[in-house]
Amino acid sequence: MVISFKDGLKLFGIIIVVFCAVFVCTFFLNFYLDAVAIEDTVLPEQRALYDAQIATAKVVCGISGGFLALIAVVMVVFYVKLYVDGHMRQLGIMKAMGWTDGEIALRFWVFGLSVFIGAALGFGAGHIAMPFIYDGLTLDTLTIQIHFHAILLILLVIVPAAVYSLLACGYAYLALRRPVNDMLKGRVESKIKKRRNGKEGKERDFLLEMSLKTLGGRKSLAFFVAFACFCFSAMVQMGASMEDLASVTMGIIILVIGVVLAVTTMFMAVTSLVRSNLKNVSMMKVFGYSMKECALSVFGGYVPFAFLGFAVGTGYQFVLLSIMVNLVYKGVGTVPEYNFNVPVFFITLACFIVLYGAVMAVYTFRLSKVSVKEVMLES
Numbered sequence: 001m002v003i004s005f006k007d008g009l010k011l012f013g014i015i016i017v018v019f020c021a022v023f024v025c026t027f028f029l030n031f032y033l034d035a036v037a038i039e040d041t042v043l044p045e046q047r048a049l050y051d052a053q054i055a056t057a058k059v060v061c062g063i064s065g066g067f068l069a070l071i072a073v074v075m076v077v078f079y080v081k082l083y084v085d086g087h088m089r090q091l092g093i094m095k096a097m098g099w100t101d102g103e104i105a106l107r108f109w110v111f112g113l114s115v116f117i118g119a120a121l122g123f124g125a126g127h128i129a130m131p132f133i134y135d136g137l138t139l140d141t142l143t144i145q146i147h148f149h150a151i152l153l154i155l156l157v158i159v160p161a162a163v164y165s166l167l168a169c170g171y172a173y174l175a176l177r178r179p180v181n182d183m184l185k186g187r188v189e190s191k192i193k194k195r196r197n198g199k200e201g202k203e204r205d206f207l208l209e210m211s212l213k214t215l216g217g218r219k220s221l222a223f224f225v226a227f228a229c230f231c232f233s234a235m236v237q238m239g240a241s242m243e244d245l246a247s248v249t250m251g252i253i254i255l256v257i258g259v260v261l262a263v264t265t266m267f268m269a270v271t272s273l274v275r276s277n278l279k280n281v282s283m284m285k286v287f288g289y290s291m292k293e294c295a296l297s298v299f300g301g302y303v304p305f306a307f308l309g310f311a312v313g314t315g316y317q318f319v320l321l322s323i324m325v326n327l328v329y330k331g332v333g334t335v336p337e338y339n340f341n342v343p344v345f346f347i348t349l350a351c352f353i354v355l356y357g358a359v360m361a362v363y364t365f366r367l368s369k370v371s372v373k374e375v376m377l378e379s
Contacts, residue, residue: 011114013268014079017072018118019125020257022156025061026126027133029152032057034144069160075268076111076164077171078220082272083108084175091176092183105173112165119157129253208300210284214277215301224269225302226309232262232352233313240344241321270363273298281367295364310352314345 035054042050084091094104130146215222235258239251281294289297318340 011079011111013264014072014075014111014114015118015121016260016264017075018115018160019122020261021069021072022119022122022160023126023129024257025156026123026152027130028057028061029156030126030130030146030149031134031144032061033149033152034147037147038144072115072164073167074223076115076168078224080108080111080168080171081175081220084172088183092180095176095180095183101173101176104176105169108168108172109165111168112161112163115164116157116161119160123153123157133253210280210297211300214273214280214298218273218276221269221273222302222305224265226305226312228262228266228269229306229309229352229356230313230316231258231265232355233310233348234258234317235261235313236348236351237314237341237344238317238321240348241317241341266359270299270359273302274363274367278367291364291368294367295360298367299360299363306356310349 032054035050035057039050091104095101127148134144134146235254239253239255239258241251277298281298284294284297285291
């Protein structure tokens with residue numbers, strides 16, 4: 001099984017997500033282990049700050065690291081399915097030649113390699129950024145020295161790579177359990193129910209029907225679109241609030257992670273969506289539909305999920321920062337009170353609308369360049 005350059009670009013999305021998860025967990029877990037080691041030397045007047053920093057490491061790793069790890073699981077499963085569906089005929093030929101499902105599935109271990117690369121890079125970057133992060137966490141009243149912990153290398157790099165490799169192989173085995181004849185025909189199982197509207201049973205407007213059909217055929221992409229908008233909303237607003245609550249460095253790191261995750265995830269989702277609808281769009285162009293109508297039929301069903309992701313991200317960052325300040329840092333006088341930042345919300349919303357619109361415009365332009373001849377030749 002050969003993974004093409006385009007396939008590698010999608011694996012790059014997994015690398016980015018894993019990198020962000022391990023990057024965040026590396027310096028917070030390292031800080032936690034270093035802080036626990038000096039617990040006996042903490043003075044009574046430093047106890048409140050010390051307990052707050054320990055709680056911070058636990059909360060951030062549990063919420064941020066755990067959430068990103070879950071996203072990586074979904075991405076690995078999604079991409080394995082996407083790869084199997086996109087290479088159905090080739091995999092069917094391999095089965096017809098005598099390869100078993102297990103033998104083919106084992107070759108999907110390469111998806112774990114992308115996790116290893118992302119984890120290794122995240123672990124290294126976490127240690128590079130660690131001195132700046134420690135300065136922001138100690139708040140000049142409690143000094144904690146940096147030490148290397150080999151156990152974190154095992155838990156954050158080696159173990160995830162092994163687990164995700166097994167996950168990819170296992171899911172690939174399940175995805176390959178289908179008749180060889182269906183695979184040779186390139187048949188992908190998909191059931192789309194006909195929708196009716198009104199008491200008279202009239203069919204819905206064609207563009208609305210196409211939009212719903214596209215959404216129904218690619219439901220998993222709705223999650224990734226929502227997640228991309230969630231990352232942008234939560235991380236940008238959270239990063240803008242870090243200057244007062246922690247440090248400028250921490251705010252910049254969080255903001256950059258959010259933008260990178262949002263761009264990577266959106267690229268993966270929209271690219272897959274466009275590729276799967278090239279034939280539909282080319283036929284609509286033949287029948288005289290404008291590019292605006294074609295784009296609406298492809299992207300229209302995902303717009304509500306984009307704004308839902310933004311709304312959830314806004315609520316997520318507010319709840320997380322409220323917990324950090326009002327519960328974790330309760331009793332620590334050096335941390336200011338946190339309130340919802342209305343100006344930052346509207347600025348982030350405006351940036352989100354502009355960027356989301358720009359992404360849709362770029363991919364609409366890409367769709368406009370697709371010809372019927374090109375699509376038919378690929379088929």
